[in-house]
Amino acid sequence: xxxxxxxxxxxxxxxxxxxxxxxxxxxxxxxxxxxxxxxxxxxxxxxxxxxxxxxxxxxxxxxxxxxxxxxxxxxxxxxxxxxxxxxxxxxxxxxxxxxxxxxxxxxxxxxxxxxxxxxxxxxxxxxxxxxxxxxxxxxxxxxxxxx
Numbered sequence: 001x002x003x004x005x006x007x008x009x010x011x012x013x014x015x016x017x018x019x020x021x022x023x024x025x026x027x028x029x030x031x032x033x034x035x036x037x038x039x040x041x042x043x044x045x046x047x048x049x050x051x052x053x054x055x056x057x058x059x060x061x062x063x064x065x066x067x068x069x070x071x072x073x074x075x076x077x078x079x080x081x082x083x084x085x086x087x088x089x090x091x092x093x094x095x096x097x098x099x100x101x102x103x104x105x106x107x108x109x110x111x112x113x114x115x116x117x118x119x120x121x122x123x124x125x126x127x128x129x130x131x132x133x134x135x136x137x138x139x140x141x142x143x144x145x146x147x
Contacts, residue, residue, distance in 0.1 A: 002059050003076035004050065008086035018074050018092050027072070027094040031101035032110055035089035036045075037082050043121040045083045046131070053104070054117040066104055071095035073108070077116075081123055 031147045038048050066073045078088040095101040
């Protein structure tokens with residue numbers, strides 16, 4: 001399951017929760033990625049909208065793919081506003097061998113950026129603006145697809 005946070009993720013608590021839940025399952029690796037909102041271009045925060053049914057479907061496909069490699073996937077993302085210097089995305093892959101976790105983490109994060117149904121907005125001067133230049137249109141996304 002994908003954990004959805006309203007606002008920023010409590011990274012320390014989340015990683016501790018994941019580690020505590022899985023550390024005794026004989027995995028040799030827990031590889032994590034945490035995305036943090038950068039201060040740039042006058043951004044005060046990023047804001048996110050999520051289409052949850054499609055996100056669950058996309059995530060489920062990744063869980064099956066990782067299970068075939070004997071690995072386990074965990075993910076959390078923020079909805080709503082996430083101020084600079086706080087985190088909006090975290091994931092972890094647990095596997096028997098570190099190489100599997102390291103390689104799958106890179107593939108997962110890249111696919112997440114391209115295909116997860118999460119829309120990003122910049123918050124500048126208290127105004128929410130679609131971050132078109134830093135967003136990747138999803139294949140078959142209709143009006144959002146590149147023309």
